[in-house]
Amino acid sequence: MVPLQHPIQVVSHLTGLSPHVIRVWEKRYGAVTPARTDTNRRLYSDAEVERLRLLARATEVGHKIGIIAKLEMADLRRLVATVSMGVHGLDAVSHAAPEAGTPLKETKMGGSVVKPWMPPEPEGAAVGPLPGSAEQSDARLVVEALEATRSFRSDALQRVLEQGSVRMGHNGVLHRLICPLAQEIGELWQRGEVTAAHEHFASAVIRDFLMRSARPYATEDGAPRAIVTTPAGQLHELGAVMVAAAAANLGWRPIYLGPSLPPAEIAGAALQNSARAVLLSIVYPADDRWLPRDLIQLRKLLPPSVEIVVGGRSARAYADVLKEIGAISPDGLEELSDLLEEMREESGAEEGQSGSVAGGNGA
Template sequence: MDYPIQAVVRRTGISAHVLRVWEKRYQAVVPQRTETKRRVYSESDIRRLQLLREATLLGHSISSVAKLTTDKLESLIAQSGQISVQKKADTSNGARANAAPIIQACIAAVKAFDTEALNTQLHRATVESGFNGLLRHVIAPLTQELGDLWGAGYLKIAHEHFATAAIRAFLLNPARQYAGTTSNSTVVVATPQGQLHELGAVMAASLAAEQGWHSIYLGPSLPAAEIAGVALQNRARAVVLSIIYPEDDPNIQPELQDLRHLLPANVNILVCGRAADSYAAAIEAINAVAIRDLAHFQTELAKIKAHRI
């Protein structure tokens, strides 16, 4: 028996929007089409979607489980302890219930497009934990959670753009650049051409400024020639690139190669972001440094600054 999308929504608890995202972005299921081009789903499709939803509610990203067979999904869920959906998810906003309360509050603010509420949470974290604590314990996990929710279809592009704009404004607020003294160490931060997700780059730029660097943030999706031009004009000692999504962009390798060719050998290139590991070979080929986390980033900046040229 075949079922229309409305029946699938009722039986799986997955919204029509999320279902379409999972199909288009991850090929989680491939529904049949009627003569009038309407999608219909089999009993096995519904079972698979139920398992995928439970896996995501147990904390697995849809991108990591979408290609698993139904048998492997069942095994994965069993190994995860068969924790109930109610204990692992807050269905009101899609955030995992085991996320820190401040992360849940930030996600709720993003869902509501509430800039004031989001800023309140970020200010609170800054006061309680300091700037480094804000980045490590709030912004970094929040960025990860937002990315997972966007990837799973729980957040729309508008939510992602809103969160990016609000967090960028908070972190790059000129009043926050309290390192204050003029620095002779300049770093240029951007994302490569085609990389539109910029929160990783924003975090890098703000942390570099807090560490006393003259941080020039260029924004997302710039060609290598533009990034190199700014670095040369400002005699930058380092260029930082953030790569978030996708993990298989064929343009990344040539962009990295072009950047290395355009920059003097003494200008360091650091590559950060959740997708950076996917381009490890290309990063190594240009003698750049793949950044593991914020602490590693701070260490590499300190090494560059300590090396006199």
């Protein structure tokens, strides 16, 4: 079976490049080296067509053909990716290009499978060919959720979350599905394999889901209150949302303020609510030089009776300050849960603050 080859005319049509240009790119920059017929006509393989497309795409946005012509395919793809979207990106964006196609999944050209989207996962047949242990089915849900996120399918993502909720319970879904999912998305985001839009999207859906399912528990009236937010500069709210949900599940009454607030505002909210604790999530960046300052100021603004609890992937990067201000810094959601449980119990007795009266419960 001869691997399908295309004459220059066809390639021109496929790539949008004129035959002239294609030839000149070959001659001057060695961009491709097509096979030839006996009579010296060019014959392009699918891979070469793909390559030319990528090159065309890159030059469209300002890259110099003379420089990129020699890049390897992998690099080329990265290049096109970073250029078509913001700094982080994957392919997609095909405005003028007639190609369209499945932007997310594989971009299956002739035979070359172009970069599956879960890089190192040897997830050959992820969908559970092996008899699923609980863990495996958990993992499967995570993968499904990830896929839904990739394609912006909010209904699918919700369905997965609800499936998980039924299967694992409120708390289980938080620890075993959402937590790893968030982590995975975070990593993909940092690697640039997922865009900020994906991250926002997933945040929105998950937040929505958590808020909704955690609500019932939030109505207890004597529950100790906790301010949940992220410090100024920390824009990723997913961690905070998870913390809020966990707190609600454990009989706290979280007051969720969204991401990125300066210390004064956090403290203000805490005081107005007679909060028992301030729960902060710190994920990215991990090298914020002002964060320590802010934390110290926050500590100063809060009465000593209010605990500051800091979690999140990058919390440990600020260990010094955390220690200095006496913040508690649990390792992982589990530990946080234990901690909250503990705090709630012990606060039950001494509690004499406001709260109590307020108003009835929600209808």
